[in-house]
Amino acid sequence: MQFRAVKGMNDILPEEIGLWHELERAFATTARLYGFEEVRTPLLEPTSLFVRSIGDTTDVVQKEMYSFEHHSEQLTLRPEGTASAVRAYVQHNVNASEPVTRWYYMGPMYRAERPQRGRYRQFFQAGCEVFGDPGPACDAELLAMLVGLYQSLGIGDLRVLVNSIGGPESRARYRELLLEFLRPKAAELSTESQSRLEKNPLRVLDSKSPLDKQAIVGAPSTIDALNDADRAHFEELCAQLTALEIPFAVEPSLVRGLDYYSRTLFEIQSDAGDLGAQNTLVGGGRYDGLVKTLGGPDVPSIGFAMGVERVLLALKGRELGKPPLVFIAPIGNEAVRAGLVLGNRLRALGIRTEVDGREGSLKSKLRRANSMGATLALVMGEQEIAQGTIQLKDLAAHTQLDVAQSEIVQRVRERMQAAVPVEANS
RNA sequence: GUGGGUGUAGCUCAGUGGCAGAGCAUCGGAUUGUGGCUCCGGUCGUCGUGGGUUCAAUUCCCAUCACUCACCCCA
Numbered sequence: 001m002q003f004r005a006v007k008g009m010n011d012i013l014p015e016e017i018g019l020w021h022e023l024e025r026a027f028a029t030t031a032r033l034y035g036f037e038e039v040r041t042p043l044l045e046p047t048s049l050f051v052r053s054i055g056d057t058t059d060v061v062q063k064e065m066y067s068f069e070h071h072s073e074q075l076t077l078r079p080e081g082t083a084s085a086v087r088a089y090v091q092h093n094v095n096a097s098e099p100v101t102r103w104y105y106m107g108p109m110y111r112a113e114r115p116q117r118g119r120y121r122q123f124f125q126a127g128c129e130v131f132g133d134p135g136p137a138c139d140a141e142l143l144a145m146l147v148g149l150y151q152s153l154g155i156g157d158l159r160v161l162v163n164s165i166g167g168p169e170s171r172a173r174y175r176e177l178l179l180e181f182l183r184p185k186a187a188e189l190s191t192e193s194q195s196r197l198e199k200n201p202l203r204v205l206d207s208k209s210p211l212d213k214q215a216i217v218g219a220p221s222t223i224d225a226l227n228d229a230d231r232a233h234f235e236e237l238c239a240q241l242t243a244l245e246i247p248f249a250v251e252p253s254l255v256r257g258l259d260y261y262s263r264t265l266f267e268i269q270s271d272a273g274d275l276g277a278q279n280t281l282v283g284g285g286r287y288d289g290l291v292k293t294l295g296g297p298d299v300p301s302i303g304f305a306m307g308v309e310r311v312l313l314a315l316k317g318r319e320l321g322k323p324p325l326v327f328i329a330p331i332g333n334e335a336v337r338a339g340l341v342l343g344n345r346l347r348a349l350g351i352r353t354e355v356d357g358r359e360g361s362l363k364s365k366l367r368r369a370n371s372m373g374a375t376l377a378l379v380m381g382e383q384e385i386a387q388g389t390i391q392l393k394d395l396a397a398h399t400q401l402d403v404a405q406s407e408i409v410q411r412v413r414e415r416m417q418a419a420v421p422v423e424a425n426s
Numbered sequence: 427g428u429g430g431g432u433g434u435a436g437c438u439c440a441g442u443g444g445c446a447g448a449g450c451a452u453c454g455g456a457u458u459g460u461g462g463c464u465c466c467g468g469u470c471g472u473c474g475u476g477g478g479u480u481c482a483a484u485u486c487c488c489a490u491c492a493c494u495c496a497c498c499c500c501a
Contacts, residue, residue, distance in 0.1 A: 114499095117494085
């Protein structure tokens with residue numbers, strides 16, 4: 001019996017982990033730079049948390065959650081991060097100790113969708129949430145942060161899309177406007193859209209069905225239905241983005257699928273790298289009513305989540321240098337024992353070291369040293385042991401010299417000092 | 427849930443109704459103990475699985491499973 005990873009869940013092998021580390025570090029560094037602090041919440045939450053926050057008419061809740069019962073508790077593997085963050089924010093009364101809270105998180109999410117490029121059943125999200133700031137300044141700042149992050153990673157072809165669906169009042173009004181527009185055309189819509197027309201008419205807007213695209217031509221835009229306060233919020237956001245010199249487009253068809261959003265919605269897309277049809281790197285928006293919905297105080301909030309695998313796809317093709325390494329090649333038992341001791345002395349100095357204790361020819365060991373991208377090789381054979389030396393080989397320069405055993409650590413340290421520390425690119 | 431594509435060596439893929447192939451990787455040799463390039467050689471396969479047609483199936487047919495891309499939806 002040959003075991004395989006569960007469908008839609010991927011192993012991340014050492015070959016690709018370097019890019020993950022780079023992205024994780026870049027995201028965390030950027031988020032901290034903007035005043036965010038990390039939170040880690042459980043992967044498992046009460047099922048009702050997601051039903052309440054995401055909405056029971058959404059696809060995520062209706063057919064994509066990994067839910068089960070354990071000792072008569074209904075539990076779900078988190079399909080997204082915002083609900084958990086809000087739950088933790090409310091549970092710990094965070095609003096009582098500070099007026100504004102900025103959190104970031106990273107971790108796996110679970111949705112039982114049909115996998116394809118850029119969409120997996122276990123996938124990683126990196127996200128930020130701001131509690132207690134009604135915006136629009138923090139809305140603009142989030143977008144500035146994201147654009148800066150992607151640019152610093154070298155991802156090109158960025159498209160920043162923004163929209164506003166307004167608060168509850170504007171949203172209700174828009175719903176009616178849209179229904180008035182669509183009802184006469186109901187027969188022209190795709191069957192999916194027909195069935196959800198009355199339940200969730202906004203979803204028709206971002207349908208990719210040609211029928212629906214045709215039908216919504218000339219439809220009222222969400223912007224048209226905004227009340228004065230919502231409109232002022234959105235217009236100021238646009239002005240701030242312009243001031244920050246962030247190119248953006250107002251996209252009236254941008255309506256997020258999760259029910260909790262209000263006012264600002266945004267999305268950043270790219271066609272860089274190997275991204276397939278799933279070209280949305282990050283999506284987010286404001287959810288001013290969610291904290292209250294989940295039993296907390298009336299605190300306005302905004303957040304985003306980016307798909308880590310998608311950002312990685314956008315980066316694909318980039319090579320990372322291997323971290324510097326000292327490769328110890330001892331021949332014979334006596335040399336291997338000495339090599340083990342030497343290896344630990346070097347590691348104690350923070351020098352990444354591999355000891356090749358295998359039986360085998362020196363040639364095979366040096367071949368491995370080379371394929372590992374080692375900076376230095378230390379040859380310890382009969383000859384060296386006999387004369388109390390170790391041969392220090394510089395793999396790149398093709399030079400070698402015999403060094404007394406008593407001096408080898410010092411010599412290696414001098415050679416490796418120029419090299420980048422292990423953490424920097426591993 | 428719907429539709430398309432692909433399953434042959436560790437990887438990327440050729441190929442044929444009649445002995446199973448290449449490149450890369452790996453291992454060894456050319457150099458008794460010296461890596462990158464070069465040259466020579468070796469190892470590695472139930473040709474996804476099950477059934478059918480046939481003297482003969484990896485090839486043709488049917489089924490099935492897996493992977494993959496796209497739709498839906500989403501990050």
